[in-house]
Amino acid sequence: MSHLSRTLPIKRAAHVYLVREGQLLLVEERMDDGSIFYGLPGGKAQAGETLAAAAVRQVLVETGLTVTDLMFVSLLEGELLTGTRNECYATFARFTAEFHGELDPTDPEVVGVKWVPFEMVEALVRYGPPPEVEERNPLIWLPTQDFLRGKIRSYYSI
Incomplete structure (x- = not known):
């Protein structure tokens, strides 16, 4: 019996926890279905771009802020x-x-871009349909939940 092999597209992305006085900066983005999604500033790395460089570039365009002194927090992969049609192998860094x-x-x-008190962040996160949207996958939010609770882990396997 032969084993089927498959090649998954690799998705590399980086997001940044920007904190001010007990508040986390979130961006509001409009999804394809018209709904509003609240997420961390950051996004996909381009070909040949490091995750840190992607974080700096994406935060600038999404918020207008210049970030310096990036510090690694966690990596989520799997x-x-x-x-689904968006099946991939994800490597997501948080700084x-x-x-x-x-x-x-x-x-x-x-x-929009807004500062949200730590205790209100999770109330803004929408899980659920459509299932092929990674931003609505609860696993993506585990590192953020831990960060907000001060229980930082460096590695998450999906």
């Missing part, structure tokens, strides 16, 4: 969205950083 500048997003998908 197969994501298996059996914290110093930041400066004014909130001024230039990413057309970002409809």
Whole structure:
């Protein structure tokens, strides 16, 4: 019996926990279905780009802030969205950083940027349909839940 082999696309992304006085900076993005998604600033790495460089670039376009002194917090990796059209092998890094500048997003998908008290962050996260959307997968939010509770782990396997 031969084993079926498959090649999964690799998705590399990096997001940054920007913290000010017990608040976490979240971006509001409009999803394809018209709903609003609250997420961490950051996003996909481009070909040949390090995860740290992707974090700096994406935070700038999504928030207008310049981040410096990136510090690694956690890595989340594994197969994501298996059996859907967005199936991939995910490598997602989370950092914290110093930041400066004014909130001024230039990413057309970002409809807002807001500081949210730690205790209110999880209430803004929407899980569930459509299932092929990674941002609504509860596993993606485990590192953030732990970060907000001060229980930081460096590695998460999906």
